[in-house]
Amino acid sequence: MxxxxxxxxxxxxxxxxxxxxxxxxxxxxxxxxxxxxxxxNISVGPNTDGTGLLVEIKPGTQNETVHVPVVLTQAGLQDKxxxxxxxxxxxxxxxxxxxxxxxxxxxxxxxxxIHEIIVRAGAKLRYLEKxxxxxxxxxxxxxxxxxxxxIEAGASAELEMIQIKGVDDTxxxxxxxxxxxxxxxxxxxxxxxxxxxxxxxxxxxxxxxxGAAQVLSRAVAQGSSYQLFRAALIGxxxxxxxxxxxxxxxxxxxxxxxxxxxxxxxxxxLTHEAAIGKIAGEQLIKLMSxxxxxxxxxxTILEGFLR
Numbered sequence: 001m002x003x004x005x006x007x008x009x010x011x012x013x014x015x016x017x018x019x020x021x022x023x024x025x026x027x028x029x030x031x032x033x034x035x036x037x038x039x040x041n042i043s044v045g046p047n048t049d050g051t052g053l054l055v056e057i058k059p060g061t062q063n064e065t066v067h068v069p070v071v072l073t074q075a076g077l078q079d080k081x082x083x084x085x086x087x088x089x090x091x092x093x094x095x096x097x098x099x100x101x102x103x104x105x106x107x108x109x110x111x112x113x114i115h116e117i118i119v120r121a122g123a124k125l126r127y128l129e130k131x132x133x134x135x136x137x138x139x140x141x142x143x144x145x146x147x148x149x150x151i152e153a154g155a156s157a158e159l160e161m162i163q164i165k166g167v168d169d170t171x172x173x174x175x176x177x178x179x180x181x182x183x184x185x186x187x188x189x190x191x192x193x194x195x196x197x198x199x200x201x202x203x204x205x206x207x208x209x210x211g212a213a214q215v216l217s218r219a220v221a222q223g224s225s226y227q228l229f230r231a232a233l234i235g236x237x238x239x240x241x242x243x244x245x246x247x248x249x250x251x252x253x254x255x256x257x258x259x260x261x262x263x264x265x266x267x268x269x270l271t272h273e274a275a276i277g278k279i280a281g282e283q284l285i286k287l288m289s290x291x292x293x294x295x296x297x298x299x300t301i302l303e304g305f306l307r
Contacts, residue, residue, distance in 0.1 A: 010100035059088030076107030133166030180208030235268025
């Protein structure tokens with residue numbers, strides 16, 4: 001199937017795809033898989049009940065990538081998909097996901113993506129997910145990602161979850177289970193504008209001795225938008241965990257941050273910190289002294305903060 005100029009522009013924004021790449025791939029367009037291909041080491045196919053994908057990365061696979069982006073351009077479409085990803089033992093792979101919505105109607109366009117990820121013993125995973133919306137002011141763009149990830153013994157995963165702009169409502173749910181000597185890092189970057197609303201809920205269960213987890217959140221709220229950030233670390237074994245939330249508040253926006261640590265083992269070491277504030281005046285002055293306008297200075301600061 002030939003993709004339109006609009007389809008390719010959205011794919012470039014959410015997955016850095018300027019054309020259809022070789023290798024493992026699934027492009028979902030308006031609720032249907034329009035391009036699907038496997039590679040020798042990565043199998044991409046339907047799950048057993050036909051509600052989404054089953055992606056299996058063979059044990060020992062090294063330095064390979066699978067792209068699974070979603071694009072919605074059909075007005076008023078309510079799309080839901082259930083995907084399962086299995087990263088085989090001692091593999092080292094990257095999953096590039098994300099969703100872009102273009103809505104020019106008065107109806108609500110919505111995508112709910114439910115992802116189960118299993119990272120087998122000794123494997124390494126990098127998971128990148130970008131969300132983006134565009135279109136008229138009247139048509140809402142709603143994205144609700146759910147991620148459930150299991151980190152088996154000695155495995156590691158790095159999740160980078162980004163909301164670029166243009167998403168009117170989102171509920172982002174992440175639940176993780178970290179086993180013995182497993183390691184998980186979650187980096188969330190979130191931008192809301194106008195009257196947009198975003199809720200992020202992260203729960204990490206440190207179940208095995210030597211397990212470690214880190215959550216780093218960077219958020220910017222502009223206009224009259226509202227953000228709610230919750231992150232809970234539950235230490236059930238001799239483990240280490242840290243939650244860090246930094247946010248910039250602008251205009252009439254509101255941000256609520258609720259970091260939580262829960263130790264159920266005397267050997268669990270859990271920490272958290274949170275900071276919400278405005279852009280520092282000295283930063284603006286310094287950049288404007290270099291010839292930038294106030295808007296250019298603000299944009300530069302925000303871009304660096306969310307990077």
